[in-house]
Amino acid sequence: MTAETSSPAFSPLYQQIKTLMTRSLQLGEWHPGDAIPSEIELAARFKVSQGTVRKAIDELATENLLVRRQGKGTFVATHAEEKVQFRFLRLMPDEGVAGGGERRFIDCRRQRAPADIARALLLQAGDAAIQVRRVLSFSGAPVVLDDIWLPAVLFKGLTAEKLSDYRGPMYRLFESEFGVRMIRAEEKIRAVAADAATAELLALAEGSPLLSVERLSMTYGDKPVELRRGLYNTASHYYRNELS
Amino acid sequence: MTAETSSPAFSPLYQQIKTLMTRSLQLGEWHPGDAIPSEIELAARFKVSQGTVRKAIDELATENLLVRRQGKGTFVATHAEEKVQFRFLRLMPDEGVAGGGERRFIDCRRQRAPADIARALLLQAGDAAIQVRRVLSFSGAPVVLDDIWLPAVLFKGLTAEKLSDYRGPMYRLFESEFGVRMIRAEEKIRAVAADAATAELLALAEGSPLLSVERLSMTYGDKPVELRRGLYNTASHYYRNELS
DNA sequence: ACGCATTTGTTCGTATGTATT
């Protein structure tokens, strides 16, 4: 009941509950890895039936914002989970099993965002950004050159040292240290020829074909918070994708 | 430890219903574009509650096998729908809107499947396959060179003429003419250098970087039914992907 | 080792709302 009839646009009850829950995630009432209140508690809090809460949670779970575990509760998704990492890790070795590889950070500095970066991240012209550059190697061979741009205001205090010291996925560091959780990303993929600088860093001939992957990552509310440009040597790795 | 160590593979009711419904799709009781029986009819047929049928349909709908339409019914998904085509069409122009482009078929012949093709399509060594080669052009410029392999036994009577005459997506032809519906695919993507033959067909310099997309498409029951090797000129197009 | 409480998962039933024909 309590119709709340002043609604500007109708939406089903469970959608409204979903919105309220998303807000709790966004505002940090519930943190990555935490258990959220039980369905019965949430039903009481929102004054709806358990089934309505269930439907809201169902959708948040299929959107990968929450993870249900029978007998234990419902948890806020985190990049600490292997399954979550896998969703954002597309580069696979032709032989052997996917692994993190060795990381080498070659740059991490704060500066004004170039125009194209600012546009993608919805920053004002002149806003500061943090640029991170790194090389990923597998079995000692360099394979990936990443050029990562982050809004400085969200990542205060990010340094090359913190990145180097951290064991685990970068997105895990972002969510635990800076409270920024990546939930979705869009990628544009092309084939390009290696320029001289890239060729040197990846130890291959200038002009070699490389996979160019431009990724724009979004947090809650579809707000872009990372622009990542990667160049992959696909001689013994490939980018896997699933169409369904 | 007490008992039931080797359970008889219990599965929830709605999963069993889902399996039965998948079988109806697979065996052709329900055809692409058709409406399936209403939830109430299905509930009567399977002797379960409407809610259980709903849950089975929900999952089949999220797997894109069925499409629900309020007030009208539930329909078997078809590649005639624009949304379905979009899921398998990843190449986007830098400017302008995605379109089919002009197709030119340069080859369509039946032959014994090479070993690697046979392996991917789970064919016996020596089984026949149909090879289709085509070029896709946009605004008159060739952009895509596709090399497509199909099990001959499933595509009897497929000719270059039929392909050329057909207006609409190739997968639409496959499902309407041959009863083979693609529901899922896995892709391996790399950057490669154009060889002489490819360079000529795509009107670019030998050695130019090209996107190599190897797609294995599956029908019901995860049975592989198409191996497609595409080479994309990504000078003014890109491969879009969504991570979520 | 056992049982109990908690939490999500499954199944049923009923009623009402919304979209389509």
Place this chain on the structure above:
DNA sequence: TAATACATACGAACAAATGCG
């Protein structure tokens, strides 16, 4: 307008998994 079909919402009961005492 009426009939049909899917969508939403509520309630209830039991099953299965987990964790604790």
